[in-house]
Amino acid sequence: MVVMTMAKALNAGLRRAMETDPAVLLIGEDIGKLGGVFRVTDGLQKDFGEARVVDAPLAESGIVGTAVGLAMRGYRPVVEIQFDGFVFPAFDQIVTQVAKFNARSEGRTPMPITIRIPYGGGIGAVEHHSESPEAYFAHTAGLRVISPSNAADAYLMVQQAIASADPVVFFEPKRRYWEKADVDVDADLADAPSPYRARVVRPGQHVTLACYGPMVRTCLEAATAAEHDGHDLEVIDLRSMSPLDVDTVAESVRRTGRLVVVHEAPVFLGMGAELAARITEACFYSLQAPVLRVGGYHSPYPPSKVEEDYLPDLDRVLDGVDRALAW
Amino acid sequence: MTADGGPELVQLLTPEGERVHHPEYDIDITPEELRALYRDLVLVRRVDLEATALQRQGELGLWAPLLGQEAAQIGSGRALRPGDYAFPTYREHGVAWTRGVAPLTLLGLFRGVTNGGWDPHDHNFALYTIVIGDQTLHAVGYAMGIQRDGTEDAVICYFGDGASSQGDVNESFVFASVFNAPVVFFCQNNQWAISAPLERQTQIPLYRRAAGFGFPGVRVDGNDVLAVLAVTRAALQRARDGAGPTLVEAFTYRMGAHTTSDDPTRYRVAAELEAWKLKDPIERVRVHLARGGLADHDFFDAVEAEAEQLAVELRAGCRKLESRGIDTIFEHVYAEPHPLVAKERAEAAAYHASFQSGATVGGGH
Ligand SMILES: Cc1ncc(C[n+]2csc(CCOP(=O)(O)OP(=O)(O)O)c2C)c(N)n1
Ligand SMILES: [Mg+2]
Numbered sequence: 001m002v003v004m005t006m007a008k009a010l011n012a013g014l015r016r017a018m019e020t021d022p023a024v025l026l027i028g029e030d031i032g033k034l035g036g037v038f039r040v041t042d043g044l045q046k047d048f049g050e051a052r053v054v055d056a057p058l059a060e061s062g063i064v065g066t067a068v069g070l071a072m073r074g075y076r077p078v079v080e081i082q083f084d085g086f087v088f089p090a091f092d093q094i095v096t097q098v099a100k101f102n103a104r105s106e107g108r109t110p111m112p113i114t115i116r117i118p119y120g121g122g123i124g125a126v127e128h129h130s131e132s133p134e135a136y137f138a139h140t141a142g143l144r145v146i147s148p149s150n151a152a153d154a155y156l157m158v159q160q161a162i163a164s165a166d167p168v169v170f171f172e173p174k175r176r177y178w179e180k181a182d183v184d185v186d187a188d189l190a191d192a193p194s195p196y197r198a199r200v201v202r203p204g205q206h207v208t209l210a211c212y213g214p215m216v217r218t219c220l221e222a223a224t225a226a227e228h229d230g231h232d233l234e235v236i237d238l239r240s241m242s243p244l245d246v247d248t249v250a251e252s253v254r255r256t257g258r259l260v261v262v263h264e265a266p267v268f269l270g271m272g273a274e275l276a277a278r279i280t281e282a283c284f285y286s287l288q289a290p291v292l293r294v295g296g297y298h299s300p301y302p303p304s305k306v307e308e309d310y311l312p313d314l315d316r317v318l319d320g321v322d323r324a325l326a327w
Numbered sequence: 328m329t330a331d332g333g334p335e336l337v338q339l340l341t342p343e344g345e346r347v348h349h350p351e352y353d354i355d356i357t358p359e360e361l362r363a364l365y366r367d368l369v370l371v372r373r374v375d376l377e378a379t380a381l382q383r384q385g386e387l388g389l390w391a392p393l394l395g396q397e398a399a400q401i402g403s404g405r406a407l408r409p410g411d412y413a414f415p416t417y418r419e420h421g422v423a424w425t426r427g428v429a430p431l432t433l434l435g436l437f438r439g440v441t442n443g444g445w446d447p448h449d450h451n452f453a454l455y456t457i458v459i460g461d462q463t464l465h466a467v468g469y470a471m472g473i474q475r476d477g478t479e480d481a482v483i484c485y486f487g488d489g490a491s492s493q494g495d496v497n498e499s500f501v502f503a504s505v506f507n508a509p510v511v512f513f514c515q516n517n518q519w520a521i522s523a524p525l526e527r528q529t530q531i532p533l534y535r536r537a538a539g540f541g542f543p544g545v546r547v548d549g550n551d552v553l554a555v556l557a558v559t560r561a562a563l564q565r566a567r568d569g570a571g572p573t574l575v576e577a578f579t580y581r582m583g584a585h586t587t588s589d590d591p592t593r594y595r596v597a598a599e600l601e602a603w604k605l606k607d608p609i610e611r612v613r614v615h616l617a618r619g620g621l622a623d624h625d626f627f628d629a630v631e632a633e634a635e636q637l638a639v640e641l642r643a644g645c646r647k648l649e650s651r652g653i654d655t656i657f658e659h660v661y662a663e664p665h666p667l668v669a670k671e672r673a674e675a676a677a678y679h680a681s682f683q684s685g686a687t688v689g690g691g692h
Contacts, residue, residue: 029520029521029523030521030522030523032522033522033593034522034593034594035593037521037588055522055523055527056527057492057528058459058489058490058492058520058528059492059493059494061494062492062494085457085458086458086459089460089493089494124439125389126388126389126417126436126437126439126457127436127457128458268667297656297668297671298660298665298667298668299656299668299671300442300660302442302655303436303439303440303441303650303655304439305439305440305649305650305655306439306652306653306655306656309652309679310656316678319678
């Protein structure tokens with residue numbers, strides 16, 4: 001076990017993937033000498049060379065579009081998008097090409113591409129640097145969408161994404177980049193839990209909190225705070241948005257009878273909406289309250305001085321819990 | 328590609344402050360106009376340095392310095408007429424100055440109190456655009472509108488060397504070309520796109536790209552305010568005359584970090600900056616004014632004093648820039664009422680009020 005930040009864990013995971021498979025190559029803006037604006041690729045170009053760690057021209061559509069060709073040629077491109085708000089020039093390539101290649105070619109040209117996107121707010125950034133666009137991608141068949149919440153998961157999940165035969169949109173909770181955890185750097189990928197399975201990170205009896213990425217820590221803190229009020233919260237780290245592990249959540253809700261879904265993204269047509277519909281269907285008679293959502297508003301991500309009023313925090317999560325309990 | 332811009336570089340004032348002549352571009356300029364340009368340059372540099380300092384002091388979340396690009400921005404901005412319209416990136420603080428946008432107004436975005444900050448139509452200066460290249464198409468569309476209205480206005484569109492790789496920028500060239508739009512594409516080639524050197528974006532000088540799209544391109548010494556003024560004026564005139572777009576490549580240098588979050592020592596050598604310091608855009612004007620007897624000590628002192636005063640006001644004003652609270656989140660999401668926004672706004676207000684009144688939250692539905 002090594003204690004490291006999520007940024008370092010991702011770096012170590014990328015390094016291991018590159019050591020394991022010579023077909024793995026990284027492409028993105030400023031990922032070489034600079035090591036990426038968050039230093040996630042720090043030192044990789046020095047060690048693997050410019051052919052495997054490619055500083056791209058400033059063009060996201062170009063980056064993802066060429067990754068498609070590289071994948072056809074047998075490479076496993078790992079794309080870095082610098083910030084959530086800058087993925088959209090590549091949206092066409094991702095949605096119309098990357099996502100559909102396997103289906104259109106009837107399995108002959110799969111797209112083993114990983115698209116890494118730092119996402120979410122809470123870092124006091126200017127606009128386009130704090131968004132949570134995961135629902136757009138989860139809505140698109142053909143893409144897998146996952147997000148680690150901690151360094152240990154980040155280390156394994158990035159390797160699993162790269163090893164996947166399908167394209168994986170890999171959302172990295174940027175405000176958690178600097179949080180540390182024990183990472184088993186020798187763990188065998190074959191023994192690692194599936195990245196598509198949710199995990200109960202805190203067992204509890206009264207209310208289930210389902211969350212992912214940056215909100216997992218927030219929900220765990222809320223659960224600790226709720227103890228004072230005698231509320232015992234179960235926290236589930238979904239880890240994957242597509243596929244969505246409804247079974248693990250349903251199993252929990254059958255015990256607690258209450259579910260609050262928490263994410264930074266706007267709640268309207270977000271992951272919480274999908275989970276609410278599916279949980280209602282899966283365990284309608286176990287529910288003692290409607291599934292509630294705590295998340296972003298139907299507004300552009302606001303300027304940073306008011307982002308605390310936009311982002312779910314401990315109080316807003318507990319407010320959701322109180323509403324579920326009072327129903 | 329040559330580091331000095333090569334023989335095609337249009338220059339009217341050398342780094343040593345000497346007036347030189349160019350067969351195609353020249354400029355008639357009075358000592359008074361020269362002094363005004365000098366004042367502009369000094370003031371915007373001072374504003375920029377103050378904003379960088381304010382970021383260091385925690386008053387701004389971020390700042391994108393224009394250090395080194397003052398002449399490119401003042402020269403092009405002062406070439407505009409009131410009816411012209413400018414579309415900036417996020418670094419055009421000098422152009423903003425020429426459009427009458429108060430420096431304090433620029434800080435709102437970087438302090439995190441607004442995502443915009445000014446009324447674009449008050450200044451004929453669009454909002455800053457952070458997503459690289461997007462504004463180039465807006466500029467062309469605006470120019471197409473001018474075309475339909477039959478007025479003599481023109482549009483100037485700013486973007487960087489890095490942006491030249493974006494699809495939108497290349498599409499904007501196509502639209503401008505085939506519709507013969509009255510637009511000047513003003514590329515500040517500051518040699519870097521964060522850590523990516525110019526060579527990562529192009530194998531030929533950027534201005535030459537224009538030829539492939541069917542309109543002229545010109546490379547100007549971006550640190551020479553006179554040459555930039557002359558070249559931009561000519562390009563704008565061409566646009567007004569109905570002759571279509573021009574690409575102006577202002578050959579300059581980003582003397583500071585990309586933004587206050589950036590650490591350029593990781594990717595570029597100090598010698599490069601030292602070499603460019605010798606080509607400083609302000610020093611050459613100062614030398615020219617002083618040597619030619621076009622300005623005296625009192626003038627220089629007065630400009631210095633004005634710059635200091637501006638900085639003091641900026642600092643004081645910045646600290647007072649407040650957001651409008653949660654209203655900022657919900658106001659203006661749509662131009663017309665939207666029930667979901669209204670509902671969420673009411674819920675957020677009730678939630679906040681519950682803290683103020685000390686009441687317990689939750690329990691209702
Ligand atoms: C679509 C998009 N991708 C990435 C970024 C992140 N980014 C901000 S500035 C920048 C470099 C821009 O370089 P250039 O166009 O040369 O302008 P400069 O910053 O040098 O003025 C990058 C990559 C962005 N803002 N938008
Ligand atoms: Mg640049």
